[in-house]
Amino acid sequence: MDSIKGIKGVKDILPEETPRWRLIEDTARRWALCYGYQEIRIPLFELTALFARSIGSATDIVEKEMYTFPDRDGTSLTLRPEGTAGTVRAFIEHNRAADPLPQKYFYIGPMFRHERPQAGRLRQFHQFGVESFGTSDPRADIEVIALLWRLLSDLALPDLTLEINSLGSSEDRAAYKPLLRSFLLQQESRFCENCRRRMDTNPLRVLDCKVPDCRAATESAPRLMDHLSPEARVHFDQVLSGLCALDVPYQLNPRLVRGLDYYCLTSFEITSSHLGAQNAVGAGGRYDGLVETLGGPSVPAVGFAVGLERISLMLQKTSTALRDECLYYVAAFGEAGVKCGLVLLDELRKAGLSAQCDYRSSSLKSHLRQADRSKCRFAILLGDDEVARGTVILRNLESKAQEALPLSGLASLLRARTFSA
């Protein structure tokens, strides 16, 4: 009989790795709460139309990467490829804009995109993201960038670079695109096939091409940054000076263009040189028009998302192995010992002390071998002799020091020791 395998690009996170994942998730939650963001839990799937409208129907995500399927009545549903669309939908649906307080949310959970798996890229992957609604002030941009920077720094991820750019307003881009396009057309022969196609569909992306010849060809291209409206320019300058004031180091990258349609003004990305080809750890930007696009009021917004797998990959290299520890191993053997051991295990656990036992082991020797492997700090030896005396032997597995303790009331005695130390 053939065994059933997992789905391509959908990975199990095994017990060896979950402590690392909890560290990442706990750190993210802590920083988000510290900055006044509140957790929101949104569905894993939504109407397909939501993503098509928010992300942009001409983007790669919508065109070829979504897990889309018909509901039983035929309506098209899609597994969420990112978290912003659903968060904005919930924001509108529950009329949160009517609440006068700043609306700041974070989410954490799995996302789904049908891509070829690669280092740092899976079909089910995990993101932590924040969305700050209602504030057009550049300090909101600074805040989310600082939050992202502090979070990643706290995890001590190596060689991070924050790159930042301004995409201007949609009017700025509309005015800039013809300039760029005519520049590109003048030297069309220098570009790769991909870029020639992009000149029509999305000329901004040509700036982002990794082919060295293409990069060289766009070296002297007109810069969007030089064609910003005065308002956009001021906004951008204030973001940059704010980052300076907070000592968040950044690098201007005029080529930085995001792949989702809804971004405007501030756009940023944090990369690491330790990640292989997919070097972006997290990215985000401002999306002032999105709430309105999805049928809500005109509400400015800014946010980011980070890839948890990519953080995990880097953490694997830098930090020592984490593991979940168990305190006591109960080595119960012999006819009477086994009976008492069953009860003792339960009492320890009821007292909040982690305890385990290998029920297969029948000799003290094999128990101690298991205790050693389990990495418990103590073994409690309980054989027929101890039962007869009404005691147990508490053995420190590291120092090998042993002491006899009374069996009755043992759990509360150990509890008192554990929590007073």
Next chain:
RNA sequence: GUGGGUGUAGCUCAGUUGGUUAGAGCGCCGGAUUGUGGAUCCGGAGGUCGCGGGUUCGAAACCCGUCAUCCACCCCA
């Protein structure tokens, strides 16, 4: 969707120009006078050589196909 690499024990991998019972290390289970773990020594379990076809007296090895996986492109977190 495109390109390349890799599929042999639970894990990491050997396996000669095709040659007979397919190996090692680690891990696992047991033992070394029966109540004391890690070290050492000894023993044991565990493999449709990814799958299907072909070439051959003979295939883990060569050929074709297929699947899986990894890396890269595209693009993204």
